[in-house]
Amino acid sequence: MPKKDNLELPRIVKILDIVEENPDVKTIFFEDDFEAYPGQFVMVWIPSVDEVPMSVSYLGEKKGITVKNVGKATSSLCKLKPGDKIGIRGPHGTFFEATGDSLLVVAGGIGIAPLAPLMENAHNIGKQITLAFGAKSKSELLFINRLKGCSRELNISTDDGSLGFHGFVSDLVEDILKKQSFDEILCCGPEIMIKKIADLAKLNGIPLQASLERYMKCGVGICDSCAIDGFHVCIDGPVFSGKILSELADFGRFRRDACGRRVEL
Amino acid sequence: MPKKDNLELPRIVKILDIVEENPDVKTIFFEDDFEAYPGQFVMVWIPSVDEVPMSVSYLGEKKGITVKNVGKATSSLCKLKPGDKIGIRGPHGTFFEATGDSLLVVAGGIGIAPLAPLMENAHNIGKQITLAFGAKSKSELLFINRLKGCSRELNISTDDGSLGFHGFVSDLVEDILKKQSFDEILCCGPEIMIKKIADLAKLNGIPLQASLERYMKCGVGICDSCAIDGFHVCIDGPVFSGKILSELADFGRFRRDACGRRVEL
Amino acid sequence: MPISDCDKMVDIATTLPGLKLKNPTILAAGILGETGASLENVAKAGAGAVVTKSIGIEPREGHGNPTFVETEHGIINAMGLPNPGIDNYKDEVESIIGTNIPVIGSIFGADAQEFEILAVEMEKFGVSALELNLSCPHAKGYGAILGHDKEKVLEITKVVKGAVKVPVYVKLSPNVSNIAEIACAVEDAEGDGIVAINTISAMAIDIDMALPILSNAIGGLSGPGIKPIGLRCIYEIKAETELPVIGVGGILSGNDAIEYIMAGASAVQIGSGVYYKGIGIFSKVCQQIQEFMDAHSYKTIKEMVGIAQKG
Amino acid sequence: MPISDCDKMVDIATTLPGLKLKNPTILAAGILGETGASLENVAKAGAGAVVTKSIGIEPREGHGNPTFVETEHGIINAMGLPNPGIDNYKDEVESIIGTNIPVIGSIFGADAQEFEILAVEMEKFGVSALELNLSCPHAKGYGAILGHDKEKVLEITKVVKGAVKVPVYVKLSPNVSNIAEIACAVEDAEGDGIVAINTISAMAIDIDMALPILSNAIGGLSGPGIKPIGLRCIYEIKAETELPVIGVGGILSGNDAIEYIMAGASAVQIGSGVYYKGIGIFSKVCQQIQEFMDAHSYKTIKEMVGIAQKG
Numbered sequence A, B: 001m002p003k004k005d006n007l008e009l010p011r012i013v014k015i016l017d018i019v020e021e022n023p024d025v026k027t028i029f030f031e032d033d034f035e036a037y038p039g040q041f042v043m044v045w046i047p048s049v050d051e052v053p054m055s056v057s058y059l060g061e062k063k064g065i066t067v068k069n070v071g072k073a074t075s076s077l078c079k080l081k082p083g084d085k086i087g088i089r090g091p092h093g094t095f096f097e098a099t100g101d102s103l104l105v106v107a108g109g110i111g112i113a114p115l116a117p118l119m120e121n122a123h124n125i126g127k128q129i130t131l132a133f134g135a136k137s138k139s140e141l142l143f144i145n146r147l148k149g150c151s152r153e154l155n156i157s158t159d160d161g162s163l164g165f166h167g168f169v170s171d172l173v174e175d176i177l178k179k180q181s182f183d184e185i186l187c188c189g190p191e192i193m194i195k196k197i198a199d200l201a202k203l204n205g206i207p208l209q210a211s212l213e214r215y216m217k218c219g220v221g222i223c224d225s226c227a228i229d230g231f232h233v234c235i236d237g238p239v240f241s242g243k244i245l246s247e248l249a250d251f252g253r254f255r256r257d258a259c260g261r262r263v264e265l
Numbered sequence C, D: 001m002p003i004s005d006c007d008k009m010v011d012i013a014t015t016l017p018g019l020k021l022k023n024p025t026i027l028a029a030g031i032l033g034e035t036g037a038s039l040e041n042v043a044k045a046g047a048g049a050v051v052t053k054s055i056g057i058e059p060r061e062g063h064g065n066p067t068f069v070e071t072e073h074g075i076i077n078a079m080g081l082p083n084p085g086i087d088n089y090k091d092e093v094e095s096i097i098g099t100n101i102p103v104i105g106s107i108f109g110a111d112a113q114e115f116e117i118l119a120v121e122m123e124k125f126g127v128s129a130l131e132l133n134l135s136c137p138h139a140k141g142y143g144a145i146l147g148h149d150k151e152k153v154l155e156i157t158k159v160v161k162g163a164v165k166v167p168v169y170v171k172l173s174p175n176v177s178n179i180a181e182i183a184c185a186v187e188d189a190e191g192d193g194i195v196a197i198n199t200i201s202a203m204a205i206d207i208d209m210a211l212p213i214l215s216n217a218i219g220g221l222s223g224p225g226i227k228p229i230g231l232r233c234i235y236e237i238k239a240e241t242e243l244p245v246i247g248v249g250g251i252l253s254g255n256d257a258i259e260y261i262m263a264g265a266s267a268v269q270i271g272s273g274v275y276y277k278g279i280g281i282f283s284k285v286c287q288q289i290q291e292f293m294d295a296h297s298y299k300t301i302k303e304m305v306g307i308a309q310k311g
Ligand SMILES: Cc1cc2nc3c(=O)[nH]c(=O)nc-3n(C[C@H](O)[C@H](O)[C@H](O)COP(=O)(O)OP(=O)(O)OC[C@H]3O[C@@H](n4cnc5c(N)ncnc54)[C@H](O)[C@@H]3O)c2cc1C
Pocket: A041, A050, A051, A052, A053, A054, A055, A056, A065, A066, A067, A068, A069, A070, A071, A072, A073, A074, A075, A110, A113, A114, A212, A213, A214, A215, A216, A217, A238, D065
């Protein structure tokens, strides 16, 4: 980890717009002049509340993070209004790199956040993209128009069958892989899902890149809070290759809580 | 005083040669890659002894300081041998600039140290140099061959008449100025002598640059130890114009001791 | 927005007990303060007030050279309180009294009696306030050795307060386990304010010579690297006392000054900044403070004092 | 001169009571030490020993985020001693015992009894030595609050010494007025060595938000800016005790390590350096130490330990 130029100190940015993507998810747009690659994340400081990792979901001049309200920090984020200020540290971490020509992108719920900009970039340089996007229910989908514009094929699955394939996205992917092959699979979502996709990728001999989540504190590789078998999700990840994932004993099974305890996923 | 690039921290240099200039004066040569102008000084750290200001008397690739043994620090310096190490901070301060074509250089004793390189440089670009060099006695002169090579006229005075003009160098200068005019006078030596030369320069309407000495500690303009009427010899000097000197109430009259007391020269 | 416009809306004047400052920047003790003429230069350069060199009873040479060394993150000095002694200092102070800004007399002594004598003399010279140096970390028997001890701080402050009319500020050392406790002692003694921080005890070693660089081996660290420590001290003091505080330590810019003000300082002092930026630093910092206040709609310094205190 | 040649002449191994280290670099407590696998990586990267995260009796989340902020001259953390608790930590430690380097178990407790329990457990897990954290500046009731008090240091060290066979090092806080006195208490209690320094109490304020950045407001400063302070602490401790000392604070290069060694450290720890240079820092620092020793004709680390001590 070579030292970066900019200090690891929150840059204060003003919120420009907020878009409600679905009842639980909002995209917060702000102006900041960092350059990020798809899959990288920033540490977002919500003053007097918390600082949490968030993937950069819009990489252009106007940056965006897409937040699912799941607890204290995220609900505070979802309550912010244009003009409010947040602090941004980063971008941090590894990123998705589409090296092949035909890509299978697999997203579970909010896992679409880092994948959407990857798809846009890859589409712009002529890659063929098949998307398999799963959610619990139709109402939890997001970015649909954005995704249509950059995928050759858009497959949706919902656990409750309210739209598209009825079942888990991993089952959908299994079906897709029976019919078609790809140069690469790029994936983000709940770790149990990633694990299943990793198994499928291995079975089908397709290289995988997947983004993991772990509890983060420093975000720069020293506090060990985001450790997974000696790797650090904040600097060695969040995006890992299938090859590395297959060497991680904890992958798909254990995470660390805020105390550093190893707990089941 | 804009901040310099290099830290104000002694650079350790190895002594290459030592030349005995006269019974009390030695030139210590060392390798250091700073660039200095004639009249600038360095702070010389003699480990476990002291750190004292010394003019840079040789400015080429091999740097030199020319030290007169007058006390503890200087006698320690004079005892050093080739291969020994000293610390060098700087160069610091203002410097002599020969702007005119005909120069009168006036040196008293060890005051020749910063003037010799000035003369060499000025001679090399075709300036006409007249030197008036005074010492207590013949045995206290130094650099004579070096000076011959770069002055059109070399006038010597000794207080005891053992060589050249018998009397003070200021009297010699008075004589010279009766016969000849110059574009500029450049001067270094005991302050009483400088004061007399400053008076003569004023009388004759010739611009003056002269180098002063004051007790130095920080060498960088913050400790106030080298103060003279609000100026600091370490950064506003050591080389001052005659115009500024004429505004200094203490010039030629008072100095500050190590406690900051104003004492007579 | 041009400065002239800012001027109309933003007021950077500040007040401290017994002192009105046209701006919150003050020259710190020991920097350019040995001679009256240098203090006058700093006044002309735009400081809101100046503190003198710390003055003792007798003339004192201080430690031998080297007394100054720079590191990558600050400077370390071991001047050792050189000063001409209170009697010889009379002329220096008197030459600047009556110029347009307050002069704060810094003094150091070995005990309450010495402080009392010095305080009375300084007051006679005409200073607007006193600063008791109970915090120099590198002069045996003076400064921090007294300032580490609550009882001594209480005693010295009380004695000086009883002897003079001008406001009395006490300058504290960060080299303690609980600076707020020492500040409380000043409050108990009815001192008028706190100045924090003095330098932090530190050293540098030359590995080539295998020797400490400073003749005294140990000196005091100042400059940009100590700012986070100074801020914490102000924050802690402000959380536990009502006393006005003057913040000092590593201030090089208007933003640094504002951090101190938000931590709780009513004014700031600048020492090493003079080395890093020259004496132009006082007007520059004022300009930057003004610009910040303007951009963030603060009208007075007072509004900002201590607003980063939680709860 | 190629390293292979240096190797033959220069020996960078060092010894501490009960420990033989192949080189003087040790991973500092709290950096990459929460999990066994991370400690193992640091061992593989070339450290001479590793210190675990400081472990307490119960699982502890530590302070909320932000817990980390960088300044220009160092980093400030307020992790607040998060740790899985001694029972859960068993697996982590045991996974690395028996790898090729010593593991030093860092523990923190609220009193001597807690320290005793933790020490006994850690010893059972198989650590080669213990490090008592009496110095964390930002966790209420633990660390520095004990380490500021000579009596407590004496008591805790004695109790732990009486309970275990492995050597016991005590990690001290620089946030005191006389660190050497505290070190003497460790010596009186027959502790085996000192580790100094822990972080320095500090803070950063965001002036735009007008708030402290860390959730705990106050954190601990580490990294390059604190080196002059750490050096001074080692120098002072070494001047007043016979105890071996492990130096820590702002070490980023071999030259930094040598400064600490010359001030009196028998070995050094590296914490923030992992942030600045990555875990390659351990082998890099060793290489630089070797090169320096070679160029200056030192044959062993021991020759250099404390040579900058005056008198
Ligand atoms: C690399 C990375 C990228 C992420 N990108 C996104 C994104 O684009 N959109 C999005 O909505 N969420 C994202 N997350 C997850 C997001 O960080 C958590 O949802 C958020 O921290 C929850 O905080 P809370 O207080 O709202 O919930 P809590 O009630 O505190 O906890 C809910 C869950 O979030 C986890 N969590 C809490 N704090 C942290 C933390 N500091 N670091 C990691 N996990 C934490 C908890 O462990 C728990 O599993 C990302 C996480 C990581 C590691």
